[in-house]
Amino acid sequence: MSETHIPVLRNEVLDFLKPKSGGIYVDATIGLGGHSLWILKKSHPTGQLIGIDMDADALAIANKRLQAFKERLSLNHGNFVQLQEILETDGIHQVDGVLLDLGVSSLQLDTSNRGFSFQYSGPLDMRMDVKMPTSATHIVNDSTPDKLIKIFKEYGEERYAKRIAQNIVAARAKKPITTTSQLSEIVENAYSIKAKRSKASAQNRQKRREIHPSTRVFQALRIEVNAELDNLALGLDAAVSVLKPGGCLCVISFHSLEDRIVKRQFRQLAKTCICPPKTPICICEHQQVLQVVTNRPVLPSASEIAANPRARSAKLRVAIRV
Numbered sequence: 393m394s395e396t397h398i399p400v401l402r403n404e405v406l407d408f409l410k411p412k413s414g415g416i417y418v419d420a421t422i423g424l425g426g427h428s429l430w431i432l433k434k435s436h437p438t439g440q441l442i443g444i445d446m447d448a449d450a451l452a453i454a455n456k457r458l459q460a461f462k463e464r465l466s467l468n469h470g471n472f473v474q475l476q477e478i479l480e481t482d483g484i485h486q487v488d489g490v491l492l493d494l495g496v497s498s499l500q501l502d503t504s505n506r507g508f509s510f511q512y513s514g515p516l517d518m519r520m521d522v523k524m525p526t527s528a529t530h531i532v533n534d535s536t537p538d539k540l541i542k543i544f545k546e547y548g549e550e551r552y553a554k555r556i557a558q559n560i561v562a563a564r565a566k567k568p569i570t571t572t573s574q575l576s577e578i579v580e581n582a583y584s585i586k587a588k589r590s591k592a593s594a595q596n597r598q599k600r601r602e603i604h605p606s607t608r609v610f611q612a613l614r615i616e617v618n619a620e621l622d623n624l625a626l627g628l629d630a631a632v633s634v635l636k637p638g639g640c641l642c643v644i645s646f647h648s649l650e651d652r653i654v655k656r657q658f659r660q661l662a663k664t665c666i667c668p669p670k671t672p673i674c675i676c677e678h679q680q681v682l683q684v685v686t687n688r689p690v691l692p693s694a695s696e697i698a699a700n701p702r703a704r705s706a707k708l709r710v711a712i713r714v
């Protein structure tokens with residue numbers, strides 16, 4: 393189990409957030425507290441930090457790690473979709489900055505009994521909040537073949553979605569699929585059969601070999617189990633609703649499905665007019681909500697990726713509340 397999650401794009405986040413004494417900041421995905429530690433240091437002596445996570449184990453570690461700052465720290469077990477309600481319990485209505493560092497933490501990935509990774513054998517779980525009723529085991533064993541295909545296609549962009557779903561259905565008819573290794577083996581088998589039949593060039597096959605066959609299926613299931621994309625869309629609105637004018641929203645995403653949601657929602661909220669295209673004068677009275685400050689996402693440097701390969705797919709987008 394890893395207790396050292398290296399905070400991705402840390403310096404870039406701090407450059408945009410500009411934590412200052414007296415400021416109030418929300419780390420809505422506090423994880424092991426990597427970014428929070430620095431927000432608290434930079435906002436010395438009176439900056440406040442509200443940390444949120446769905447994962448009680450992560451919160452316990454963040455709590456231990458951030459003990460030196462406990463007077464300025466409030467930790468909350470919950471979903472960032474409920475950001476407004478969580479802040480209200482602390483009597484806070486507006487904040488200077490919000491950070492969303494999406495996806496899974498190293499703790500979740502590297503703890504075999506959380507079932508997030510095909511690299512470790514463990515129960516097929518994948519719940520960020522272990523109190524949630526539906527785990528990956530439920531989804532894999534109880535979903536219709538069509539539902540499985542949809543999950544693998546939409547959330548994993550998996551080219552062999554149908555074959556994998558068929559193989560899952562055949563396997564679970566003999567015995568329930570309850571472990572990461574069982575599922576990974578089913579996916580690998582589907583891949584090897586398809587790869588043999590595929591007429592794609594050797595070069596393409598070479599390219600495909602770069603990622604493990606289970607990567608996309610595991611990502612898709614994790615997104616489904618934790619409703620990650622729905623939460624993201626709602627969480628962005630919740631974050632914007634608590635920002636002060638001039639307050640800063642930083643979002644780090646790790647795959648194109650997440651980044652697309654952030655990009656589109658930022659663009660929508662940054663509009664100054666929503667009249668139909670040919671309206672001669674503006675009649676919508678629409679108010680611009682955000683100003684996007686990163687036209688293109690900020691990416692990690694080559695040296696950050698070398699030091700922390702998990703940063704390689706990270707993209708940071710930032711907007712300021714108007």
Ligand SMILES: C[S@@+](CC[C@H](N)C(=O)[O-])C[C@H]1O[C@@H](n2cnc3c(N)ncnc32)[C@H](O)[C@@H]1O
Pocket residue numbers: 397398399400420421422423424425426427428444445446447450470471472473493494495496497498520623627
């Ligand atoms: C990439 S990790 C954050 C790591 C953290 N920035 C650090 O440096 O230690 C993402 C965290 O977000 C949490 N998370 C994901 N979706 C969430 C949601 N909707 N509400 C609250 N926490 C969520 C996960 O449980 C995980 O601990």
